[in-house]
Amino acid sequence: MSRISTDDLHILLIEPSTMQRKIIMHQLEDEQVMAIDAVRTKAEALEILDRIHPDLIISSLHYEDGSADQLLKFIRSDGAKADIPFMLISSETRREQLEVFKQSGVVAILPKPFNRDHLGAALNATLDLLGNDEVDLEMFDIDSVRVMVVDDSRMARRHILRVLQNLGIRHLVEAVDGSDAIRKLQTEMVDLVVTDYNMPEVNGAELASFIRHSEMHSHIPIMMVTSEAHEAHLKNIRQSGVDAMADKPFEPETVKQMLVSLLDRQ
Incomplete structure (x- = not known):
């Protein structure tokens, strides 16, 4: 079994609101996440993705130059980036607007505002996805x-x-x-x-x-x-x-x- 911890995570945060970025970064730091690249736009996110491979992308739904579904589609179509876990943070509740993310294998969809339990569960899901934790079965190898x-x-x-x-x-x-x-x-x-x-x-x-x-x-x-x-x-x-x-x-x-x-x- 191998498992990383939250302080091993490198996160790319995309949030156009300065206040919301600060709030989310503070909440991530409370969860012991310290390696955070925070940007406002899709273009800035793509520039960072050209240079690094984050462990997790946390994104708002809309930016001034695009949207999270556009960014996610690009990531999922890129062989080198396709498996990067993606977490959406949004106040959107309409099923038809969120369905594309559910069908794209996002690790979590967090509401705005979200609480510490929401974030903790989403980060744990990310750690499970990045690590290896083989199942121990009684009836099967x-x-x-x-x-x-x-x-x-x-x-x-x-x-x-x-x-x-x-x-x-x-x-x-x-x-x-x-x-x-x-x-x-x-x-x-x-x-x-x-x-x-x-x-x-x-x-x-x-x-x-x-x-x-x-x-x-x-x-x-x-x-x-x-x-x-x-x-x-x-x-x-x-x-x-x-x-x-x-x-x-x-x-x-x-x-x-x-x-x-x-x-x-x-």
């Missing part, structure tokens, strides 16, 4: 566990895969949606399916229903990772046969606990 990850968002899949790899899982199968997962399950034997809910053709609930009604696959545990907040949708998800649900964005420690629970009960 973690090196032998096979997991299928199903999500139509490449960036979300990449984030989930990284979390699972940090937990010691090496045998990973990717599916781009529910129909692709069903095809691959005809030839791939897996111990766990981790799936998104919203997908074209065959969604997560329909995939779960297929697995539960299949003689060959009905025993496979299913973890649903979803940004759905609508109670009717959540009820449908629960009734489709999933064994565990995690919100997007999720904390890696939550996935670890679910993984242990799902695999060691078989």
Whole structure:
């Protein structure tokens, strides 16, 4: 096991408000984060990213020369920077405005204003993502566990895969949606399916229903990772046969606990 601490983190903070920058920097320093590059604009952020590789980017939603979703899209498309953890701080509450971030594998979305608990949990999620903390299972050798990850968002899949790899899982199968997962399950034997809910053709609930009604696959545990907040949708998800649900964005420690629970009960 290897784990860094908050005082090892190098953070790039993008916040156009001078007052908000000072407040956030003070809160980070209270969490023992001392290496902070603070900028106001997208251009300044890109200039720093040309020179350094921060451990975490913390960003406001809007800048005078762009927005966080534009910056995140650029980062995720750059092979050298694609895996940098990204944390959004915003007063935005509209689901459609935040969905792009949830589907891009952000480590956290913090409200404005946020409290110390919010920040502490987000920093811990970052540390979990950057470190390695292999799962200790009673029923399985973690090196032998096979997991299928199903999500139509490449960036979300990449984030989930990284979390699972940090937990010691090496045998990973990717599916781009529910129909692709069903095809691959005809030839791939897996111990766990981790799936998104919203997908074209065959969604997560329909995939779960297929697995539960299949003689060959009905025993496979299913973890649903979803940004759905609508109670009717959540009820449908629960009734489709999933064994565990995690919100997007999720904390890696939550996935670890679910993984242990799902695999060691078989």
